[in-house]
Amino acid sequence: xxxxxxxxxxxxxxxxxxxxxxxxxxxxxxxxxxxxxxxxxxxxxxxxxxxxxxxxxxxxxxxxxxxxxxxxxxxxxxxxxxxxxxxxxxxxxxxxxxxxxxxxxxxxxxxxxxxxxxxxxxxxxxxxxxxxxxxxxxxxxxxxxxxxxxxxxxxxxxxxxxxxxxxxxxxxxxxxxxxxxxxxxxxxxxxxxxxxxxxxxxxxxxxxxxxxxxxxxxxxxxxxxxxxxxxxxxxxxxxxxxxxxxxxxxxxxxxxxxxxxxxxxxxxxxxxxxxx
Amino acid sequence: xxxxxxxxxxxxxxxxxxxxxxxxxxxxxxxxxxxxxxxxxxxxxxxxxxxxxxxxxxxxxxxxxxxxxxxxxxxxxxxxxxxxxxxxxxxxxxxxxxxxxxxxxxxxxxxxxxxxxxxxxxxxxxxxxxxxxxxxxxxxxxxxxxxxxxxxxxxxxxxxxxxxxxxxxxxxxxxxxxxxxxxxxxxxxxxxxxxxxxxxxxxxxxxxxxxxxxxxxxxxxxxxxxxxxxxxxxxxxxxxxxxxxxxxxxxxxxxxxxxxxxxxxxxxxxxxxxxxxxxxxxxx
Numbered sequence: 001x002x003x004x005x006x007x008x009x010x011x012x013x014x015x016x017x018x019x020x021x022x023x024x025x026x027x028x029x030x031x032x033x034x035x036x037x038x039x040x041x042x043x044x045x046x047x048x049x050x051x052x053x054x055x056x057x058x059x060x061x062x063x064x065x066x067x068x069x070x071x072x073x074x075x076x077x078x079x080x081x082x083x084x085x086x087x088x089x090x091x092x093x094x095x096x097x098x099x100x101x102x103x104x105x106x107x108x109x110x111x112x113x114x115x116x117x118x119x120x121x122x123x124x125x126x127x128x129x130x131x132x133x134x135x136x137x138x139x140x141x142x143x144x145x146x147x148x149x150x151x152x153x154x155x156x157x158x159x160x161x162x163x164x165x166x167x168x169x170x171x172x173x174x175x176x177x178x179x180x181x182x183x184x185x186x187x188x189x190x191x192x193x194x195x196x197x198x199x200x201x202x203x204x205x206x207x208x209x210x211x212x213x214x215x216x217x218x219x220x221x222x223x224x225x226x227x228x229x230x231x232x233x234x235x236x237x238x239x240x241x242x243x244x245x246x247x248x249x250x251x252x253x254x255x256x257x258x259x260x261x262x263x264x265x266x267x268x269x270x271x272x273x274x275x276x
Numbered sequence: 277x278x279x280x281x282x283x284x285x286x287x288x289x290x291x292x293x294x295x296x297x298x299x300x301x302x303x304x305x306x307x308x309x310x311x312x313x314x315x316x317x318x319x320x321x322x323x324x325x326x327x328x329x330x331x332x333x334x335x336x337x338x339x340x341x342x343x344x345x346x347x348x349x350x351x352x353x354x355x356x357x358x359x360x361x362x363x364x365x366x367x368x369x370x371x372x373x374x375x376x377x378x379x380x381x382x383x384x385x386x387x388x389x390x391x392x393x394x395x396x397x398x399x400x401x402x403x404x405x406x407x408x409x410x411x412x413x414x415x416x417x418x419x420x421x422x423x424x425x426x427x428x429x430x431x432x433x434x435x436x437x438x439x440x441x442x443x444x445x446x447x448x449x450x451x452x453x454x455x456x457x458x459x460x461x462x463x464x465x466x467x468x469x470x471x472x473x474x475x476x477x478x479x480x481x482x483x484x485x486x487x488x489x490x491x492x493x494x495x496x497x498x499x500x501x502x503x504x505x506x507x508x509x510x511x512x513x514x515x516x517x518x519x520x521x522x523x524x525x526x527x528x529x530x531x532x533x534x535x536x537x538x539x540x541x542x543x544x545x546x547x548x549x550x551x552x553x554x555x556x557x558x559x560x
């Protein structure tokens with residue numbers, strides 16, 4: 001029975017996808033991934049309930065939905081602890097100081113040639129590993145998580161912003177000089193605006209990194225609230241529906257911040273070729 | 277010399293700052309431990325040689341690493357090389373899986389329109405999702421059905437490095453010059469021939485940067501996968517026990533080891549790229 005339902009859904013869903021993908025109208029193009037996502041969820045549900053997959057292995061989507069609604073207050077608290085208290089301040093501080101450091105480095109070519117190779121080296125390192133050190137320095141609470149996020153977001157911003165500031169065209173710089181513009185004005189009117197696409201690139205990259213940093217830092221000790229704490233303890237207690245609910249929350253938080261940043265980027269850097 | 281000097285100067289500045297910070301942060305602890313009649317030089321010496329300092333000095337960290345690497349037999353669980361090897365093994369297994377799966381999926385996406393339309397948006401969204409958050413659950417669930425040891429770690433490492441490889445490969449397979457594709461069409465080349473002679477060679481310029489992003493991610497995945505179960509071996513386990521017992525030099529040594537592994541991984545990708553460039557006569 002389940003097998004037949006499975007084959008039928010696969011056949012119907014698959015052919016619907018193939019038909020949708022052939023159509024070039026924008027509405028149909030947008031519908032294809034949605035239908036695909038729905039199909040995956042449906043198959044997941046059918047397999048889980050139909051074959052009686054134990055919930056300690058994989059809870060069906062309906063259970064996860066129920067867990068999201070049932071644990072809404074807890075999820076809200078965890079979201080507040082992890083996202084509002086650790087991710088956002090840490091991301092803001094890390095990105096701001098990375099940007100300031102890039103501007104400061106811009107004034108000294110010697111330091112820039114020393115710092116940038118080291119920074120790109122650090123960017124490629126498993127920085128989440130500093131979490132236990134930060135927990136030791138800044139207490140168990142959100143301060144240590146924010147500190148991890150600051151360190152994780154600082155270097156990508158520094159590297160990207162420095163690259164952005166450094167790539168101002170010589171023609172534009174000459175034009176500014178012919179206007180008699182000083183260092184500050186050139187920086188404000190030409191170099192920073194032209195670095196913005198790079199800065200936004202780092203902001204978006206850092207949004208994901210910040211969430212990862214805060215969640216992983218909570219694996220090393222935390223008060224009894226927070227997304228990372230909930231994920232690790234409920235996984236150990238085999239309450240997988242709650243774990244999945246947290247993961248859905250984290251995914252939503254991540255992709256919504258990403259979408260918001262993309263929107264802001266479009267508005268702020270409307271002049272960039274990729275948006276014209 | 278023009279490139280090395282600035283880096284060296286910055287490194288010297290950083291090391292000096294580090295010693296200063298170590299002195300400042302460990303001062304209180306050193307003072308409580310010191311005798312009443314100890315002068316400030318004694319306290320300062322003590323602050324730089326504490327057994328469980330808040331911030332170990334660079335020489336303490338390097339000392340701990342040297343002891344960990346050369347002090348014990350490689351198979352001993354006290355050897356840092358042993359733990360690094362455990363993590364590196366899981367990470368490279370996962371990376372291989374991700375490489376094969378990512379390439380396969382990318383080839384599918386480029387050639388099958390349904391896959392492209394249905395999957396590509398999800399792959400892009402997935403870059404904004406903290407995929408690492410699933411690590412504890414995967415480890416616990418796989419442990420439940422009897423899969424422990426290297427498998428869960430490799431799976432998480434692979435899962436993490438899978439996304440950059442897939443998106444990079446899709447971009448690469450589509451990066452071919454349309455003129456050349458047209459030329460191949462005038463030769464009446466088949467789809468397989470276009471793939472083997474044009475798309476695949478062109479994709480390498482995108483695959484290698486993607487691999488440089490993916491390799492450290494695989495390492496992060498392997499390390500984080502060692503956290504939730506309190507694994508006995510691996511750099512993640514070293515970080516965890518170090519933080520339980522407050523043995524800070526051990527944490528820093530594990531961290532620097534992880535950094536060295538990440539550098540080695542990136543260097544290995546660079547090496548493979550250099551080999552390929554040479555085999556192709558000087559261009560990627």
